[in-house]
Amino acid sequence: MASDARTPVVLCWHMHQPSYQDARTGEFLFPWVYLHTIKDYSDMAAHLEQEPRAKAVVNFAPILLEQIESYLVQIERWRHGAGAIGDPLLAGLAAEQLPEAGTPAYTVLVEKCLRANPERIIRRYPAYSRLADLADFYHQKPELQRYVADRFLADLLVWYHLGWMGETIRKENHCIQSLQEKAQHFSLDDRRALLDVIFEILSGIAPRYRRLAEKGQVELSVSPYAHAMLPLLIELESAREAMPDIALPSHPGYPEGAERADWQMHEARVVFQRFFGMEAAGCWASEGGLSQRTLQLLDEHGFRWTASGDSVIHNSLNYARQQNPKLSAHDIHQPYRFGESRIPIFFRDDGLSDLIGFTYADWHAEDAVGDLVHHMENIADSTGAEPRRVISVIMDGENAWEYYPQNGFHFLNELYRVLASHPRLELSTYRQLLDEGRVEPLQLPKLVAGSWIYGTFSTWVGDPDKNRAWDLLCEAKEHYDRLTANGDLSAAQKAAASRQLAICEGSDWFWWFGDYNPAQIVSDFERLYRRHLVTLYDLIGCPAPASVFQQLSQGSGEPARGGTMRPGHEPGDAP
Incomplete structure (x- = not known):
């Protein structure tokens, strides 16, 4: 084919949020699932719909799909009058009567309505800014x-949702x-009309991506069910392969972790099939976390490809050279197989991916794209026309865009x-490259x-706070194993607990967890984690130990992009 002379470029966008929902009450503790859906997941689909020649891989975490549902x-x-909306912000948007000014409920809603990018979202709109x-x-x-009038909170709720609205929707939707x-x-009718738009966007996400996949523009791939870090579930000691001196939790390993990793992958396939009506060929293992035993698990579940960061291949090449000093392979822009595993692994070009995540937000769109493509052209020139070459840009499809003007509309x-x-x-997908025999x-x-x-x-284990969190999880798993093995739980209780x-x-x-991250976000997530653990203990009928109620971590850092994204390499580190 004529296109074979071009160097393949794969853009892989990863969509994921953890579970913010309390299983006991149905309440959503944080709104990030539906806000990223109306802003980012909808925009990312629209950009592909508007450029039929474009292709991309889009990876979904199943727990995200279930929360949208x-x-x-x-x-x-x-x-239909049969229940409440479990998210305080959406419930407030639709409420006939809003909380009275000065009450705790009022204060909470006002504070939530200010959790948006100050420059790109709040200050963009004079009314929202006021x-x-x-x-x-x-x-x-x-x-x-x-002395505050009721309409203050009503207007603030509307503007919060207008601010988070996707740019493609803003440009096309007459209600918005x-x-x-x-x-x-804004009247109650206005607020409920906005809720109708939000519902329409949420209901369209899975069908839109399914249609793009059926047209061949998008390859849909999947992560473990709840975005678990598979290598650490299987074997905590795997952390020592890249960091021999890392301090590990007091528990020697996660109990029956290989079995739980298998459960995560099986459930991921079930949920993916239910939402998209197809099998996923590829798996972005959570955080690109891989080990030799993780590769074996992905083989067993029939995946045809996976991916990780370029530091992983550099570490693996260094190990291979210790075994064979004459080894000449060194390129990150090609897939590899390891040991007896059959699954090919593609590697993220951290430099290119991090330019999008951390550099281009303040550039003019044409300049940013011109610079990125120039780097890609240089890579293509240096690798020539060898059949195995592929340039991989892999990053999350949600958090970067709020730092760009108009949610990255012009850049994308x-x-x-x-x-x-x-x-x-040539824009391509991993499945297409494998189907066509374009990579070796x-x-x-x-x-x-x-x-x-x-x-x-090191982002997930090794820090004292992270290790304490692992010890809490290991202890909960020990209680889970003991009580589910006793036969005291019904099948439904076991399924819910699992x-x-x-x-x-x-x-x-x-x-x-850890000092690197901002105090407010650390507080949010450590409270939510402990709440999930308490729910687990409730489901297995066991009192939660006192340690679960003790604060795990505080945080005091000011990382770039609020800590939601990180560069692939340590600062100043160039493999």
Whole structure:
């Protein structure tokens, strides 16, 4: 084929959120699932719909898909008078009567409505900016809140959701445009019309991506069910492969962790099939976390490809050279196989991916895309026309865009437009490259276990706070094993407990613990983690130990992008 002369470029966008929902009450403790859906997941689909020549891999965490579905069910039940909306912000948006000014419920809603990017979202809209200034004023002088009119909170709720709205929706939806033009004095009808738009967006996400997959524009792939870090579930000691001196939790390993990793992968396939009506060929193992035993698990579940960060291949190549000093392989822009595993692994170009995540937000879109494509052209020139070459840009599809003007609208449009028609670069997907025989994985003796961040597991284990969190999880798992083995739980109770355990196994909790991260976000996530553990104990009928109620971590850092994203390499580190 004529296209074979071009160097393949794969853009892989990872969509995931941990479980913010309390299994006992159905309440959502944080709104990030539906907010990222109306802003990012919808925009990312729209950019591909508007450029039919473009292609991408889009990876979904199953726990995210289930939470989107839960929002839809709750809103539909509320519409029919059969239940409440479990998210305080959405419930407030639709409420006939809002909390009275000065009450705790009122204060909580106001504070939630200010959790948005100050420059790119709040200050972009004069009406929203004025409301935020007033909220700050009343926060400093709470005795004046009794004089606040009801319409202040109503307007703030509307503007919060308008601010988080996806740019493609903002440019096309007449209801959103009308509300923005009105700017203030929003009625109950206005608020419920906005809720209808949100419901429509949520309900369209899975079908839109399914249609893109059926057209061949998108390859859909999957992560473990609750975004668990598989290598650490299987074997905590795997963290020592890249960091021999790392301090590990007091428990020697996660009890029956290989069995739980298998459960995470089996459930991922079930949920993916239910939402998209197809099998996933690829798996982005949570955080690109891989080990030799993880590769074996992915083989057993029939996956055709996986991926990780380029530090993992550098570590693995260094190990291979110790065994064979004459080994010449060194390129990150090609797939590899390791040991007896059959599955090919593609590796993220950290430099290119981090330019999008941390550098280009303040550039003019054409300049940013021009610079990125220039780097890709240089890679293509240096690798020539060898059949195994592929350039991989892998990053989350949600957190970067709030730092860009208009949610990255101009950057993404330009990126797809330029790459879709480039004479030397070809947008593709991993499945397509494998189907067409366009790549030839090189064989190496062993994969050195690690993740896309630094090629290690230091973001999830090793810090004292992270290790305490692992010890709490291991202790809960021991209670779970004992009580489920006793035969005292019904099949339904066991199923609910197993699913709740999976949520506790998610990688996000360990990501946030430690001084590196901001205090407010650490507080949010460590309280949510402990709440999930308490729910697990409730489901197995066991009192939670006192340690679960003790604060795990505080946080005091100010990382770039608020800590939601990290560069692939340590600062100053160039493999």
